[in-house]
Amino acid sequence: MNNVIKIVLIVVLFGTQMSKAQENSTIDYRYLWEEEKLAHDIYDTLGKKWDLRVFHNIKQSERRHMESVEIIIKEKAISFELFAEKGKFHSVVLQNLYNKLLAKGLQSPKSALEVGRIIEKTDISDLEIVLTKKIPLSEKQILESLLFASKRHLAAFERKMSQL
Template sequence: MKNRLKLIFLGIFLLSLTYISCQNNSEATSLSQEEINQMKFMLEEEKMALDVYSFLANKWDLQIFRNIKKSEAKHMEAVKRLLESNEVAYEISSQSGVFMSQELQHLYNDLIQKGSNSTIEALEVGKNIEEKDIYDLQMAISNTNDVYTKEIYTNLLNASYNHLAAFNRNLSRY
């Protein structure tokens, strides 16, 4: 009887380990390469927004840039958590204005140059960043079936809509 209970317990224990292992593996590998690439891109895109807004906050001393750059830092953390929860390795430069993505590097350089011309152009840069972010988030949401990923992206999308509205309000004052 004792041996039978031990065998039952051992069987349940092994089934539990197998289930946990399968769960962890399926969560880590359930994303397509496209979804993984989008997550990594979204992280850098949030960093690009943060770096541009930080630069423009210093250049023009406008409250909108100081406020929204704080949001962008939170957005980066949300995407990092998303990557980490999916066990996706990623790299991101700790240096301001430096990006792995050449597309984002060129965009950053162009936006810094444009935003340096005037406060109106700086606000237009903010508007452009948020419009790009909205488009990219909509694409990312449509390309995933993962509920947690959709939730994070939807939160970021709503924040981008709010940021876009704030830039439009500020632009209407000029």
């Protein structure tokens, strides 16, 4: 099976698991934080490997996303060890996704940009699901800001892909 097909299947499964979890429970801000960390860590590595400015710029934004979700985690007094180590996650789903997407992104600059698109599409989907829940306005504003930024990131990756 083609690697791209495998990754798409993982993302579909990943998104489905996130959707079911969000439908039946409260919002898992720890998961959302790790999802932002996944993007940051992958963009950091791919930016160094391929020296594409888009990765360097968006990596900084992902760090701010992590900080935004961390504000919610602290305000809600959610117990959570925030891993600083690059590429390390509590979520097995995110750990597996990180490993597969990083391996794909290291194949070529075009594959790296496709990984960026996959990550941003997944973030957008997950944030849209979370934003359907009844949540405090302060949290909603933070999550809407993350959604807006993820849409801009997706557009940046698509623009860069069209230039290759």
